[in-house]
Amino acid sequence: MWDMNTFIDTLSMSPLLQGGISQPWLIAAANADEAPLILSGVLLSLVVIYLASKLGGELSQLLNLPPVLGELVGGVAIGASALHLLVFAEGGTVAADSALMPILQFIGGNLSAESITSIFESQSEIIEILSELGVIILLFEIGLESDLRELTEVGYQAVLVAVVGVVAPFAAGTAGLVLLFHMPTIPSIFAGAALTATSIGITSKVLSELGFLKSKEGQIIVGAAIIDDVLGIIVLAVVASLAKTGEVDIVNVLYLIGSASAFLVGSILLGRFFNQAFVTIADQLKTRGKLVIPALSFAFIMAFLANAIHLEAILGAFAAGLVLDETDKRKELDKQVVPIADILVPIFFVTVGAKADLSVLNPAVPENREGLVIAAFLIVVAMIGKLMTGWTVVGQPGINRFAIGVGMIPRGEVGLVFAGIGSASGVLDKPLEAAIITMVILTTFVAPPLLRVAFKGGAIAIESPAN
Template sequence: MIMEALSNLRSFVSGAKSDALLLLFTTAFITPLCRLLHTSPILGYIASGILLGPQGLGTITDVHTTEHLADLGIVFFLFEMGIHLNFDTLMEMRTDVFGLGMSQFTVTALAIAAIVKLTGVGGGTVAAMVVLGGGLALSSSAFVLQLLREKGEMKSRFGRASFGVLLLQDLMVVPLLVLTPVLAKGGDLGAALGSALVRIGMALSAIAVLGKWVLRPVFDRVEASDSQEAFVGVMLGTVLSMSFLTEGLGLSNTLGAFLAGVLLSETKHRHRIEKELSPIRGILVGLFFFSVGFEVDLPLIMNKFGLVAGVVLGILCIKTVIAAAMGLAFGLDLGTSQHLGLVLSQGGEFAFVAFHMARDLEILNDETTRLMLTCVSLTMAFTPFLDGLGHKLNIQAHAKES
């Protein structure tokens, strides 16, 4: 009887259920352990993802479900970032976004595209140059913003510059994802860019109208009802509906969530939204970093260690030098520019989306895709160490100036 009961329990708690339990308990264990070791919990999440994922022990069986939940983590994270901003702040950041950010993205994408052409990766085609150049020019908003939050640097000059660059990169995801299938099929490039601009305009207009005439009155009514359940329900519904809206228009779902946060940052409800959202966002963002670990191909690293190390080092060096140089060009001091370059040197979460799409469209073969995904994941893992190095260089540079 006991054995039969255990067998039934084992069959019931399997697949997605066992994965969810394992991830929740691991999350609860990792955070205090990393605090005790004085290191970023993000590293613990990535290491656990490598260990428990398909390339490690294979304990996590339903990887796709976990990845979908992880995507929600990024959506809620960008919504919370939007809550901390308002339109006046965004206007003050326009030089960081459209000057520094655009320069960093463009120069980095062109440099990597040139390397792709010279080395013949992906056949050296225009499509491969756009996907790899644009994809690797992106940095990780989730990773960098989490570090800025942990260290209280969001309002510093370094933090504002970093956020401005990341915001521009999120906007550049739109043309990148629109252009990729067009280039794969040999379509009209001008028409594709025009379509992307129209979609961005539609999304911005729709969110602005909904925010002013729907969201604010709804939140006022729910606040007056004094129901926590209703408030949380409306909050979650707002984040998801806005992200679905932009995704339905062929744009980044995180862009919709971020803009919804910016709209609500102008209301009296922002502090309560932050309070209610924080624990949900924390768990889901943790799942995202688990999923980063899933992408690390351990057999590939062992079989082609030199190639993997070379690509990882190349990405980190190219992005560091270009971002630091752009920082100096736009008036940042040496220490802040060095810190900026180092903290933005990793690959970003949207590179996963772009590279998976490129594989499905046969722009990149499976081996190249696995190599790129593994290298991007590894660059993320180096970020806390590079941020620490950048912080030290920043302090030293300012000490010399004084």
């Protein structure tokens, strides 16, 4: 999809920031003969994604599990681990690995190997971009559902949860790999950094489905996950510099800290002025989409600005949602954003599942065995390092600390990005890369059902007047 070397150079956090279109896509798009086949590939991929999303979601609902877990499992079923209906050009996957390419080859007739490769790369590139749009819309929707005042009230608690959730797994993971497994320092630091990630997309979706997004616990988790993303960008800047040059670029790290702080604070402060302008504009417009189009335009502008200063685009979208949540048109806007989210958000979750290659869990493959031993250690550190964050919350009697810790567990797409960068830079050997991917997969899939259990067990505490 994206050029990993360029990715490391810009020190971005995830492919969600890139939004860029690689050169093969442009070449393919320029070829009029291939363009209809690229469209056919995208349409087939979307049909497969939506079928997997609905079947998985409905099955999860029947089993009393969060539907997002079903979407992830549906992605695994159609992805690199099973049917190969949805695979991506990144990470060495080729056109021959895709079960959809023979269909396109049949439709297109005698296509050359170069053409089918170009079509495959273009089709997977477009699905990646749609996935990125999906998570941007998801975080915009979550921002609309959040309450800025409540989020501000738990601000210091969220900061503490985020800091502990980054420092504890990073320190324990790095030290453990060096002392117990005698690994070199830089690969150990990279693996430790992968443990710091939290997938706000997965956690916030589960919280919303369970109806706990606006609870005290939900607000702490969302706030901490946002701060965790900012800290993750800084951690990535450090480890990417180490991987590339063996030393840390202090100037770049300070720039990231300053730009992240200025963006988040500035978004909230300027939002008060934008609220009035947004309502005025919406009232003046008379044509269809007079509310949702300006709102999405604002969300995309904020996402663009975040991307432009090397933050995550989803942070900008979340900030936009928080700002518009303060307007008196928020409820109406909520209803209009939901159908858009229903179309784009499943692409993101199914894509995350499709990228999870469960073959790294097969102990019958000799090269996987060492990775599985290391993975067991990383999983323990990953779980405990995040679970303990709930017990850093003070001054909140009756708070569900276990739920807060569980909410910080899933690594999701962010963890996969760390593994991808480490692999592309040559820092990670195969066992350690497999261990990181295994940790990401298990923490991603165990968190949604655990979160349901955590809130079910703490329902009385959550609803008590003390909260």
